[in-house]
Amino acid sequence: MQKRGSKRKQSEIAVRPSAPIKPHNPYPDHPRPSPEECRAVRDDLLTLHGFPQEFVKYQRNKTPAKPEALTGENSGEEKESVLDGLVSTILSQNTTDINSRKAFASLKSLYPTWQNVVDAEMKHIEDAIRCGGLAPTKAACIKNLLNCLHEKKGKLCLEYLRDLSVDEIKKELSQFKGIGPKTVACVLMFNLQRDDFPVDTHEEASVMVGIL
Numbered sequence: 290m291q292k293r294g295s296k297r298k299q300s301e302i303a304v305r306p307s308a309p310i311k312p313h314n315p316y317p318d319h320p321r322p323s324p325e326e327c328r329a330v331r332d333d334l335l336t337l338h339g340f341p342q343e344f345v346k347y348q349r350n351k352t353p354a355k356p357e358a359l360t361g362e363n364s365g366e367e368k369e370s371v372l373d374g375l376v377s378t379i380l381s382q383n384t385t386d387i388n389s390r391k392a393f394a395s396l397k398s399l400y401p402t403w404q405n406v407v408d409a410e411m412k413h414i415e416d417a418i419r420c421g422g423l424a425p426t427k428a429a430c431i432k433n434l435l436n437c438l439h440e441k442k443g444k445l446c447l448e449y450l451r452d453l454s455v456d457e458i459k460k461e462l463s464q465f466k467g468i469g470p471k472t473v474a475c476v477l478m479f480n481l482q483r484d485d486f487p488v489d490t491h492e493e494a495s496v497m498v499g500i501l
Contacts, residue, residue, distance in 0.1 A: 327486055343386075347479045371447035372403060372438075374480035375462070378472045379430055384422040392421030403445040407435045430467030437465055455483050 322330070346369060369377075380396075381389035396417045400406045406414060411432060415424040418431075439445055450458050455477060462473045474487035 322486075324484075344479070347482070369480065371450055371476065371480050372445065375434070375447060375468075375472070375476050376431055378475045379427055379434075379467070380418060380421045381475075382423065382427065382472070388421045392418040392427075395420060403435055406431065407439065407445070426467075430465075433467065434465045451481060455485065458483070 376396075377389065377393050380392045384392075396406070396414070399413075399417045400409055411428055414428040414432060418424050418427055421427065435445055438447070442449070450461060453461065458477060458481065459470075459473050462468050462476065463470075471487045474485045477483040477485040478487060
């Protein structure tokens with residue numbers, strides 16, 4: 290009788306729906322900057338500098354990328370896919386925007402599709418992105434990301450993230466080795482048009498406006 294009861298209990302637990310992910314404040318002890326303060330800083334920067342032309346493409350990127358972009362065959366005129374954006378952000382770590390763009394362009398020139406990157410030898414990937422710095426580390430991160438994504442989803446595509454909540458997206462991307470909070474926040478803000486705030490090591494502006 291105990292065994293039957295145990296099996297029944299396990300069965301009930303197995304079919305019990307998981308609790309929904311609730312939004313939470315990752316920094317409960319830091320009430321500032323508030324959402325209003327963040328928007329004020331954004332508005333002041335836009336007034337001072339205008340809207341950066343390199344970010345115009347993200348304003349138009351609220352719908353899924355075309356099939357060409359999902360396979361990595363997108364041209365400069367096509368919308369940047371979520372996976373493109375994530376790899377671009379990885380390449381931007383600890384380097385300048387110019388060098389990271391050169392590294393991404395070099396990678397896509399040699400390997401037009403993400404499957405090509407999966408099939409390539411690590412050394413060749415490192416050579417392709419070397420101009421962006423930290424080539425061995427970034428190549429390993431990109432290779433691991435693509436392999437894990439293909440194993441988990443059966444295809445090299447992150448467009449499914451568009452249908453998830455911010456917390457679900459953070460949970461998904463944080464599972465990949467080498468993908469930290471700032472990288473996730475950049476993808477959320479630029480590629481998915483979600484309300485998130487990547488924080489850089491440069492804090493002078495925050496100090497000037499009294500946030501820090």
